[in-house]
Amino acid sequence: MKPSGIRKFFDIAGKMKDVISLGVGEPDFSTPWPIRKAAIETLERKQIIYGPNRGLASLLSAISENIEKRLGVSYDKDSELIVTVGGSEAIDIALRSLINPGDEVLVVEPCFVCYAPLVELIGGVAVSVPTRLENNFKLTLEDFKDKVTKRTKLIILPFPNNPTGAIMTKEDLEPIAEFLRDTDIMVLSDEIYSELTYGRKHFSIVQLPGMRERTIYVNGFSKAYAMTGWRLGYVTAPAPVIKQMMKIHQYAIMCSPFVSQNAAIEALMSCDEDVKKMTEEYDRRRRYLVNEFNRLGLTCFNPEGAFYVFPCIKSTGLSSEDFCERLLYEKKVAAVPGSAFGDSGEGYIRISYAYSLKHLKEAMSRIALFLEDLKNESK
Amino acid sequence: MNELLKLLEKNARTSNAELAVLLGKTEQEVADEIAKLESDGVIKGYSTLIDYTAINPNLVTAYIELKVTPQARTGFDDIARFISQFDEVKGVTLMSGAFDIGITIIGENLLVVSKFVSQHLATIDGVVSTATHFVLKTYKDNGLNLCPDESDERGMF
Numbered sequence: 001m002k003p004s005g006i007r008k009f010f011d012i013a014g015k016m017k018d019v020i021s022l023g024v025g026e027p028d029f030s031t032p033w034p035i036r037k038a039a040i041e042t043l044e045r046k047q048i049i050y051g052p053n054r055g056l057a058s059l060l061s062a063i064s065e066n067i068e069k070r071l072g073v074s075y076d077k078d079s080e081l082i083v084t085v086g087g088s089e090a091i092d093i094a095l096r097s098l099i100n101p102g103d104e105v106l107v108v109e110p111c112f113v114c115y116a117p118l119v120e121l122i123g124g125v126a127v128s129v130p131t132r133l134e135n136n137f138k139l140t141l142e143d144f145k146d147k148v149t150k151r152t153k154l155i156i157l158p159f160p161n162n163p164t165g166a167i168m169t170k171e172d173l174e175p176i177a178e179f180l181r182d183t184d185i186m187v188l189s190d191e192i193y194s195e196l197t198y199g200r201k202h203f204s205i206v207q208l209p210g211m212r213e214r215t216i217y218v219n220g221f222s223k224a225y226a227m228t229g230w231r232l233g234y235v236t237a238p239a240p241v242i243k244q245m246m247k248i249h250q251y252a253i254m255c256s257p258f259v260s261q262n263a264a265i266e267a268l269m270s271c272d273e274d275v276k277k278m279t280e281e282y283d284r285r286r287r288y289l290v291n292e293f294n295r296l297g298l299t300c301f302n303p304e305g306a307f308y309v310f311p312c313i314k315s316t317g318l319s320s321e322d323f324c325e326r327l328l329y330e331k332k333v334a335a336v337p338g339s340a341f342g343d344s345g346e347g348y349i350r351i352s353y354a355y356s357l358k359h360l361k362e363a364m365s366r367i368a369l370f371l372e373d374l375k376n377e378s379k
Numbered sequence: 380m381n382e383l384l385k386l387l388e389k390n391a392r393t394s395n396a397e398l399a400v401l402l403g404k405t406e407q408e409v410a411d412e413i414a415k416l417e418s419d420g421v422i423k424g425y426s427t428l429i430d431y432t433a434i435n436p437n438l439v440t441a442y443i444e445l446k447v448t449p450q451a452r453t454g455f456d457d458i459a460r461f462i463s464q465f466d467e468v469k470g471v472t473l474m475s476g477a478f479d480i481g482i483t484i485i486g487e488n489l490l491v492v493s494k495f496v497s498q499h500l501a502t503i504d505g506v507v508s509t510a511t512h513f514v515l516k517t518y519k520d521n522g523l524n525l526c527p528d529e530s531d532e533r534g535m536f
Contacts, residue, residue, distance in 0.1 A: 021531065024533040028533075280382070284386075284401040284402070287400050287401055287402075287403055288401055291400040354533075357401075
């Protein structure tokens with residue numbers, strides 16, 4: 001198994017001086033103060049214990065209510081929900097519960113780096129399903145229909161998408177749901193960026209008829225509430241699936257961090273306004289970057305979610321890895337090559353806008369110089 | 380608050396073209412909106428945040444609390460207007476609470492400020508007392524955070 005392609009650049013950049021990074025995948029905002037205060041109060045007043053395997057009862061209730069409020073779908077907090085150590089654990093235990101050796105998993109790409117390795121770790125077969133710029137990196141039925149076999153067990157839907165910023169609307173999801181209803185294929189929907197969408201509200205596949213029954217829904221606190229370091233996520237699924245996942249969770253993890261769980265209750269109760277403010281700020285940065293990249297001649301599709309833009313660098317004639325390596329060494333800007341997110345990411349680079357506008361402007365002026373250099377070379 | 384104002388408050392030199400991109404509007408819409416905010420008196424002006432101590436490290440900023448006997452008819456206005464005319468005075472406000480007029484002053488050095496207080500402020504008819512507080516360090520000014528950034532230890536996930 002190969003180490004993460006993101007990691008490699010991070011290690012190089014970390015050893016260089018004055019590097020301006022566009023690489024991170026976590027918010028630049030601090031966790032809103034009421035959440036941190038709740039954690040401090042927990043430390044002061046409570047005994048810091050393991051807690052119940054599934055999660056604190058009050059947090060389970062709060063999550064279940066929150067999902068119902070956002071999506072209009074209800075999950076039983078005692079049998080259809082687990083509080084996990086980030087969305088990452090949720091993905092891992094979902095795969096381990098469902099996939100037998102030889103089972104095939106459709107991995108929609110480009111996507112976050114963890115899915116295929118976690119599938120392969122348990123003897124599953126990761127089948128890559130590339131999405132395309134022409135479709136705004138949305139998944140279409142045509143993209144995966146022909147890849148379905150008798151052994152296809154699961155399809156992973158990573159939307160809003162890291163690294164492309166693509167989202168799936170109700171209309172985009174309907175034909176896919178229509179197709180899946182006649183199969184035994186389950187869905188793993190990783191919706192960790194669901195609260196960070198621009199211009200329209202996120203829509204989940206679990207909202208479509210017949211899909212709640214076959215979907216494992218993963219979400220968490222990291223991105224929406226700027227709580228990455230708290231390591232807290234959750235997963236919902238039909239009770240029989242959750243029952244299997246609970247076994248792995250209780251033996252491997254026991255329970256999610258107690259302080260983080262107490263803080264997360266506060267996040268759900270009082271921080272809607274903070275999420276809104278952060279989203280507005282991301283939105284401005286997003287508009288700035290899309291405009292800049294297109295102005296500089298790197299086609300950049302308009303992402304509607306997450307906090308990444310995914311400009312196309314094919315016009316430079318460089319591979320995405322060469323582009324990023326030269327950009328790093330020559331102009332000291334760290335970006336992640338699209339190829340790190342699957343073969344279909346080749347020809348693109350991932351730019352995170354979890355940075356201040358000032359930081360982004362400095363980075364863009366360096367990228368402009370780099371593109372100028374490349375042009376002069378080819379003359 | 381108005382999104383446009385938020386952006387201008389942070390950086391008044393942001394061009395209309397850039398504001399248009401950030402707000403998802405046309406340049407003309409931004410220009411019109413700014414013109415309206417100016418004519419409505421919402422935007423009073425555009426000034427620059429300057430750290431004069433970067434040129435002259437002896438420079439001092441002081442907050443001065445003034446207790447004042449209000450004048451017949453004009454109340455505090457005449458005295459506040461009189462104080463506002465001095466160039467070294469950067470801010471004048473009428474306050475509720477333990478004192479009446481709050482003044483921000485920047486002076487060449489400690490001596491200049493104390494002279495200003497004793498010669499120009501304390502001597503004004505109606506001024507009952509003054510209390511001068513010197514600024515030791517500024518952490519945030521006009522919404523701008525002046526603390527140095529902490530190093531970014533976020534990972535590239």
